[in-house]
Amino acid sequence: MNLLDLDYMLGLVPVLLSYLPLTLEMAAAGMVLALILACLLAVIRVLAIPGLNAATILFISFFRGTPLLVQLFLFYYGLPQVFSALTEINGVTATILGLTLHFSAYMAESIRAAIIGVDRSQTEAALSVGMTNAQLMRRIVLPQATRIAVPTLMNYFIDMIKATSLAFTLGVTELMGATQKEAAGSFLYFEAFITVAIIYWGIVELLAWLQRRLEARFNEAYQR
Amino acid sequence: MMVVEGLFKRFKGGVVLNGIDLEIKQGEIIVVIGPSGTGKSTLLRCLNFLERPDAGRIRIGDLDVDAARPRKADILALRRCTAFVFQNYALFANKTALENVAEGLIVVNRWPKGRAHARAREILERIGLDDKADAYPASLSGGQQQRVGIGRAMAAQAEVILFDEPTSSLDPEWVEEVLGLMKQLAAERQTMLVVTHEMAFARDVADRVIFMEGGRIVEQGPPSALFSTPRDPRTRDFLRKVLSSQAPLES
Numbered sequence: 001m002n003l004l005d006l007d008y009m010l011g012l013v014p015v016l017l018s019y020l021p022l023t024l025e026m027a028a029a030g031m032v033l034a035l036i037l038a039c040l041l042a043v044i045r046v047l048a049i050p051g052l053n054a055a056t057i058l059f060i061s062f063f064r065g066t067p068l069l070v071q072l073f074l075f076y077y078g079l080p081q082v083f084s085a086l087t088e089i090n091g092v093t094a095t096i097l098g099l100t101l102h103f104s105a106y107m108a109e110s111i112r113a114a115i116i117g118v119d120r121s122q123t124e125a126a127l128s129v130g131m132t133n134a135q136l137m138r139r140i141v142l143p144q145a146t147r148i149a150v151p152t153l154m155n156y157f158i159d160m161i162k163a164t165s166l167a168f169t170l171g172v173t174e175l176m177g178a179t180q181k182e183a184a185g186s187f188l189y190f191e192a193f194i195t196v197a198i199i200y201w202g203i204v205e206l207l208a209w210l211q212r213r214l215e216a217r218f219n220e221a222y223q224r
Numbered sequence: 225m226m227v228v229e230g231l232f233k234r235f236k237g238g239v240v241l242n243g244i245d246l247e248i249k250q251g252e253i254i255v256v257i258g259p260s261g262t263g264k265s266t267l268l269r270c271l272n273f274l275e276r277p278d279a280g281r282i283r284i285g286d287l288d289v290d291a292a293r294p295r296k297a298d299i300l301a302l303r304r305c306t307a308f309v310f311q312n313y314a315l316f317a318n319k320t321a322l323e324n325v326a327e328g329l330i331v332v333n334r335w336p337k338g339r340a341h342a343r344a345r346e347i348l349e350r351i352g353l354d355d356k357a358d359a360y361p362a363s364l365s366g367g368q369q370q371r372v373g374i375g376r377a378m379a380a381q382a383e384v385i386l387f388d389e390p391t392s393s394l395d396p397e398w399v400e401e402v403l404g405l406m407k408q409l410a411a412e413r414q415t416m417l418v419v420t421h422e423m424a425f426a427r428d429v430a431d432r433v434i435f436m437e438g439g440r441i442v443e444q445g446p447p448s449a450l451f452s453t454p455r456d457p458r459t460r461d462f463l464r465k466v467l468s469s470q471a472p473l474e475s
Binding site for chain 2: 126223
């Protein structure tokens, strides 16, 4: 008895890889949108803008405090029931929306921590030479906050790529959905899911390599 | 040149500056001494609006700032005429030594990068760090970092440079090179207001020494008079304590 049907697995790889672009598109769109939203939320929190600050705290509390799967179902199945205009929402859009809101809540906190983490005395030094708040943010604080935030943000990006697999519960045929279909047709569940696991793993390792290069570049200024 | 009237600052714990009047002349070197927690650093920080004074008036050049109701533009203008040297150097960690010195010229004075870097290079030569132009702060010694901090203040071409305990965070081996640079600036008659515990520096370099306690100026005068014949018992008490722990002043 064969433990693994290797020929089947090798044949499966190109089939599954043809669904990879959709997975990466959802992750990339989610990451870009989540980053923009998270930066906004973080600045609101750091500057403690009245009114918006309380709303931001509530937003972060909800999207960090409920499962992503619940949020996805809420957007895809729940919202169209309340807002008839949203009956058109498709699974891909709902997934990107869910990933964006869910991960922006986490990322906002890590960006806020990074901004606070930049030595306060450098802010004073920038003020003392006559810079405005906007100038010192752009020239001194944000470049250093970016360096501090990269490792945690990359962590969320990795998590987000894997979380796109939940889109299959909304009927989207992406990497995970395709695997499920292939496995159901061949009954070779173990082979199919170990293959897709290796594909996810490979993507994440590629990203980890990218992260190491990015960090090395950011750390140049801090070598003793 | 710079006139401070009735400067008043209260923190949650109590009054830190209790009506400071001070006049600084062009080219004057003033050293402020006194026990810790008596408002010396707060005075400097208020002059640069790193702390916001509660009341008082600061005049420098054509600028006249009501400390209780400063306009944003006044604060920026005041900061441009008063450069600051920090106890912990506070260099921009993401910038090289050259960029640290040039940054204010580029961002605040809107100089083209080339011109700002040329000026910064001149300053690095004057402070003896031209070979460290491309080094980041993390790779510099404490003494070198503080000299870059002073270079950054020099670049601003401010009317007055405020030194907030510039040698207090330094290992003893680096203190001399920083004091040496400050003496060089003093010899060029750069107006400076220095908070320090270096009594020998005060005696050798200052035109005037100010003794502060409890948020007030208790006594001031030329170092020769203040160190040899202090009038106020609080000054005498402080000098006795400090001088017994430092090397004797007679040289």
